[in-house]
Amino acid sequence: MKFNIATIPGDGIGPEVIEETILVLNKIGEIYGHEFSFQEVLAGGIAIDKTGKPLPEETVEVCKNSDAVLLGAVGGPKWDTLPGDQRPEKALLGLRGALGLYANLRPAVLYTALKEASPLRSDIVEQGIDICVVRELTGGIYFGERGRKKEGKMGEEAYDTEAYSVGEVERIARTAFEIAMKRDKRVTSVDKANILESSRLWRSVVVEVAKDYPEVALDHMYVDNAAMQLIRYPQQFDVIVTSNMFGDILSDEASMLTGSIGMLPSASLAEGNLGMYEPIHGSAPDIAGENKANPIATILSAAMMLRYSLQLDKEAQVIEEAVIKVLEKNYRTGDIMSKGMTLVGTQEMGKLIVGELK
Ligand code: NAD
Ligand code: IPM
Numbered sequence: 001m002k003f004n005i006a007t008i009p010g011d012g013i014g015p016e017v018i019e020e021t022i023l024v025l026n027k028i029g030e031i032y033g034h035e036f037s038f039q040e041v042l043a044g045g046i047a048i049d050k051t052g053k054p055l056p057e058e059t060v061e062v063c064k065n066s067d068a069v070l071l072g073a074v075g076g077p078k079w080d081t082l083p084g085d086q087r088p089e090k091a092l093l094g095l096r097g098a099l100g101l102y103a104n105l106r107p108a109v110l111y112t113a114l115k116e117a118s119p120l121r122s123d124i125v126e127q128g129i130d131i132c133v134v135r136e137l138t139g140g141i142y143f144g145e146r147g148r149k150k151e152g153k154m155g156e157e158a159y160d161t162e163a164y165s166v167g168e169v170e171r172i173a174r175t176a177f178e179i180a181m182k183r184d185k186r187v188t189s190v191d192k193a194n195i196l197e198s199s200r201l202w203r204s205v206v207v208e209v210a211k212d213y214p215e216v217a218l219d220h221m222y223v224d225n226a227a228m229q230l231i232r233y234p235q236q237f238d239v240i241v242t243s244n245m246f247g248d249i250l251s252d253e254a255s256m257l258t259g260s261i262g263m264l265p266s267a268s269l270a271e272g273n274l275g276m277y278e279p280i281h282g283s284a285p286d287i288a289g290e291n292k293a294n295p296i297a298t299i300l301s302a303a304m305m306l307r308y309s310l311q312l313d314k315e316a317q318v319i320e321e322a323v324i325k326v327l328e329k330n331y332r333t334g335d336i337m338s339k340g341m342t343l344v345g346t347q348e349m350g351k352l353i354v355g356e357l358k
């Protein structure tokens with residue numbers, strides 16, 4: 001079958017990790033008789049440089065008309081002084097909003113071969129880690145009213161607003177419960193309901209949705225405690241459902257439990273099959289252009305794309321198994337390096353994974 005995939009390499013290490021991921025997908029196409037047609041489009045800093053805008057209309061159009069979108073990362077110090085709505089990161093919010101990608105799945109899985117790379121004590125790591133963070137992606141403080149007023153409490157003031165409506169919480173809660181039904185049937189809803197009105201609404205809606213899933217055990221946790229519990233005893237979590245900003249922060253934290261942020265993929269899903277797939281990490285300006293970035297998060301994001309948007313389950317699994325095989329053969333990029341392992345660069349890691357595809 002033929003699939004149209006919009007690719008957005010973006011900035012920093014984005015193009016490096018996308019390049020390896022395309023090699024993986026091409027090899028999968030070759031083995032299984034699929035044609036992946038890639039259309040590269042601009043977003044982020046590179047789009048600002050070439051078109052004056054972080055998210056050209058053409059990019060949104062191409063993405064809307066594709067079967068799926070694969071994104072590297074956007075942003076970098078070069079564009080950090082631009083006003084908020086002209087920054088590269090605005091492209092991400094624009095795409096998420098325009099494509100209606102309200103459900104962001106961020107699975108944090110510790111591979112057996114990577115136990116050495118986790119910073120947690122070995123007695124905790126021994127029990128394995130397998131958490132799915134379900135992050136609300138088109139609401140909350142990222143999309144709320146923001147602005148400045150000249151005369152604030154103590155001089156000029158800036159504000160950002162957290163707002164959630166019933167429907168927004170309902171649909172992300174439903175996503176979380178559906179996922180939990182296919183996993184260990186446990187959902188932890190993370191909020192700050194002791195302080196925030198939006199969290200109190202969030203909690204009450206999650207409780208209502210839970211009634212449709214009597215087999216799933218639901219508990220609630222404040223976000224500060226959740227940040228601590230993730231490190232104390234990560235096995236207590238199966239599915240974490242949370243708001244846009246809390247999910248952003250907790251998923252970076254969860255990624256490190258699995259060895260590195262360079263390992264964590266994500267799927268951003270809308271109603272229907274369209275999805276955008278990207279590593280949870282950023283453009284890593286500190287290692288960009290040095291062939292040091294770990295491409296695994298992006299390659300695993302492509303596996304999620306095959307599973308969720310293209311219904312190619314078997315092929316997705318083959319990619320995931322190839323990643324595990326390379327790790328079991330002790331090849332490591334710098335971010336997951338430990339004693340006795342073989343250090344490789346981005347391109348070598350990509351080729352090794354391609355070599356394991358069967
Ligand atoms: P970052 O994720 O880019 O980097 C944080 C640290 O993790 C750095 O030390 C980096 O070298 C390391 N790292 C990240 N990905 C790695 C990989 N694949 N392999 C090895 N090491 C990796 O976060 P940051 O430094 O806070 O942000 C840098 C820029 O990226 C900013 O402009 C930010 O806004 C942007 N950003 C974009 C996205 C995205 O496009 N989805 C996500 C996060 C941050
Ligand atoms: C992410 C990033 C983005 C976010 C930024 C770059 C807009 O950190 O995808 O996790 O906060 O959602």
Ligand code: MN
Nearest residue numbers: 248249252280
């Ligand atoms: Mn983030």
